[in-house]
Amino acid sequence: MVDFAGWAMPVQYPTGIQHEHLAVRHDAGMFDVSHMGQLRVRGPDAIPFLSWATLNDPALLKDGRGQYTLLPNDRGGLIDDLYLYREAADDFLVVANAANVAPVRHHLEQLASEGVAAGAHGAPGSAGAFEVHVRDESDDWALIAVQGPTAAVRLGRVVEADLTAVRKNRFVDTRLSGMPVRLARTGYTGEDGFEAFVRPGDAPSVWQVLLEAGVVPCGLAARDTLRLEAGFPLFGHELTADTNPRCTPFAWVVKDKPAYGLDAILAGTCERRLVGIVLDGRPIPREGYHVLDPDGRRIGTVTSGTLSPLTRRSIALAWVDAAFAAEGTRLAVEVRGQPAPGTVTAPPFHTP
């Protein structure tokens, strides 16, 4: 067990990282991600407010649908990455990273009270504060992610809802062995699967039911290797207060509509870009290692790296000088003083 943002969490269960990782790629695994924070944003201005506060476009959501988004600061960087779930036009559940719940809440409350000056930043509409209320519901929810190609089948056997009707990024409120559960077809592994929001007191029973349904318990280490194979960012590593999302593979999140902090993001230039790298050999490129050009000059830094348990290739996400960011560019990662050659490769790394 390790301390993770104040939560005691398992790095791995006794069967080990490799077994857990492959269970998610080939069958189904589950992660206790109750450390994730939940904020309720409720009020008549919920849609215009979240549209102003975040970089994706929550106005595109209908009831019962979720959306990945980014929360920008005013310096061209980020405060967190989030998932928004729309329960109703005036009621959203926002999932934030454990360590960021307090700053995200503070920021949202501040933005709500500031409002948008009419016409500022090209924003439409009303001056004055947004009519929304932000409430921290982190203690009201436990969260268990069930991920893998058989997740829907194994989970489907123990819940009342017909999961085939729940498409990606949608959620449904149902019951599991009589316990209320919200199932969102979302995840952080690059596989099909669900995130199950349950009452904290029910979490041990839900876990037990899932164990009996043949879902393999997985720890933090497998969660990290899976998200890295899928090319997903981890806040604090790929995404930080200084990260301009337009210089990353997650630029798609930034939508063309007025948003707080968007001017700074649009004004920023990408001297470096976040790319995927696959090495020729198998030393592990770890966070902080230097990226080298073919002449040995330092042109970047690894943000996350591992040996892919699926493909047995060494993979990394890294910032590199923009001139070396094109797919197929040859470069190297400095591992213990030696260049380990590799190629810029667009994630995901686990699909052919």
Next chain:
Amino acid sequence: MNIPATLRYTRSHEWATEPDADGLVTVGISDFAQDQLGDVVFVELPEVGRALAAGDAAAVVESVKTASDIYAPVAGEVVAVNDALVDAPEAINTEPYGAGWLFRLRVADAADWSALLDAARYQAVAEEG
């Protein structure tokens, strides 16, 4: 925890066989060490012919969790390395005292080996973590 009595050990969890008549010593990492590391996925071995002092970083064993330097338990010249580990590093997990050996040294002074930890003393070290 498997700690064969015929071997000697270091506080950094390497094991070494008793020098044979030619002064050859085989080196690997202990069962305790492989268990702590978890699944080993990569091994970097020393060059044959390299002269090592006791305590020199000689090899690297990487698991998903971490990269660990492996130190020469005694002074000597590298005369062989276990190339099979390049393609099958998991042998370190499955057979830490057998197929998972790392490299072989020709030692200058056999007495160096006798000064390493015996199984009982190493067990005490491992139990401390």
